[in-house]
Amino acid sequence: MTLQELKLNFFTELNEQYPATEIESFFFWLTQSELNISRLEMALDPQKEVHTQQMERFRIATSRLKNYEPIQYIVGETEFYGCLIKVNPSVLIPRPETEELVAWMVEDLKDKKEAFRILDIGTGSGCIPISLAKSLPQAEISAIDISAEAIKTAKENANLNKVEVEFLQQDILKTEKLDAKFEVIVSNPPYVRELEKKMMQENVLKHEPNLALFVSDENPLIFYRKIAQLAYKALSEKGVLYFEINEYLAKETEELLNEIGFSFIEIKNDIFDKSRMIKAIL
The missing domain is CATH 3.40.50.150 (Vaccinia Virus protein VP39)
Structure with a gap:
């Protein structure tokens, strides 16, 4: 599967639960955290192949999003006032x-x-x-x-x-x-x-x-x-x-x-x- 196909599949899975702008934001969070691919790299090479193991991580993340789990918990971190902050269900x-x-x-x-x-x-x-x-x-x-x-x-x-x-x-x-x-x-x-x-x-x-x-x-x-x-x-x-x-x-x-x-x-x-x-x- 290519990055472009992965993105299309991701949108199809989530479009009944989230607005498109939010799904796009989720997608770039996950390509960065799970695939180590930036938004720019995604734009430059949408035909890049995604390995089976990477696809499985995306499948798991998608399932968690379907259950309304916050994206910050899924990737395990967020940014706050210029600081990288690790988050999990024990903290807001x-x-x-x-x-x-x-x-x-x-x-x-x-x-x-x-x-x-x-x-x-x-x-x-x-x-x-x-x-x-x-x-x-x-x-x-x-x-x-x-x-x-x-x-x-x-x-x-x-x-x-x-x-x-x-x-x-x-x-x-x-x-x-x-x-x-x-x-x-x-x-x-x-x-x-x-x-x-x-x-x-x-x-x-x-x-x-x-x-x-x-x-x-x-x-x-x-x-x-x-x-x-x-x-x-x-x-x-x-x-x-x-x-x-x-x-x-x-x-x-x-x-x-x-x-x-x-x-x-x-x-x-x-x-x-x-x-x-x-x-x-x-």
Whole structure:
């Protein structure tokens, strides 16, 4: 089978489940990861022969896509803020809005001359602290997560990107006090309410870790309240707390931070003009 025939077959298999632009994106992810063939090479030599073993890897990947498994889990990695991040079903796939949160932090903190400490709560793949460590070499960064498998993945990603981040397994909801003082605390905690599940794609619902995504409809800000209370005591003077937030609960999150005692609070919209980030200064 040639590359051109492989592509045609791939589109035929998936065209009832995905739009053509997404199938094309999947195809180039897989030709790069499974065949080590770039988009340019594909365009220059569409008649290149594909070996039986390579065709079998494509067949398996196609089957997984039919089951709505995210392409990032299939190839085992994604890019985040210029970093290569390994992903698997124990961690959320990093989102573009989280990149925007990191970009906001880097812009705020890049001119700090002296060393300072950052804590990431609920780190998952480690994408936030790793990208911060690359962009802010003067920062001493640590991160915690409840999942041992997530911590294992995050450590692998730190090694892959050649940065130093201290990772600890810890249940934030059972934490009474943070063990150190920090100038900056950041978190992208679970914030999707059960009632919002009907708006989510099947690949997220079936394959990404529910523990990292969902909260009850009755207490959707449970993580924000706990983290903000801990941060209020653990942040140094003029310390800053950053959150990624639920776009439908921006006002409620702002009121919560006011109630706990933070002074200057700023909500920031993402590129789609949705309220997805908040910053609070002690």
